Amino acid sequence: MSRVMYKQRSPLQYYSFIFRNWTPSLATWGVGVGAGALLFLSVTPLVRREVLSKIPGVRQQFYIPYHTRVQISFARLRATIQTIPPLPTNPSDTSKRSTH
Numbered sequence: 001m002s003r004v005m006y007k008q009r010s011p012l013q014y015y016s017f018i019f020r021n022w023t024p025s026l027a028t029w030g031v032g033v034g035a036g037a038l039l040f041l042s043v044t045p046l047v048r049r050e051v052l053s054k055i056p057g058v059r060q061q062f063y064i065p066y067h068t069r070v071q072i073s074f075a076r077l078r079a080t081i082q083t084i085p086p087l088p089t090n091p092s093d094t095s096k097r098s099t100h
Contacts, residue, residue: 041047053059
């Protein structure tokens with residue numbers, strides 16, 4: 001009757017076996033998580049400008065010209081300044097202050 005004999009492996013053989021078996025799964029999950037993160041962050045101007053506008057296949061979809069970005073920034077700044085209520089000229093006169 002035959003007997004089962006286990007052959008001891010070196011640490012290099014052991015880790016190469018594990019690495020070879022897990023690499024395809026980890027690569028697939030990594031690509032999926034990376035694509036999901038880019039999809040989730042694609043509304044962020046920083047990601048659009050620094051990442052998505054430099055990928056050749058999607059450059060036209062996410063590219064924003066520089067002069068348009070500056071105009072958008074100034075428009076947002078103007079809108080923000082217009083929403084700030086003015087301070088009263090007399091500090092003791094609180095009737096003109098907004099109650100936000």
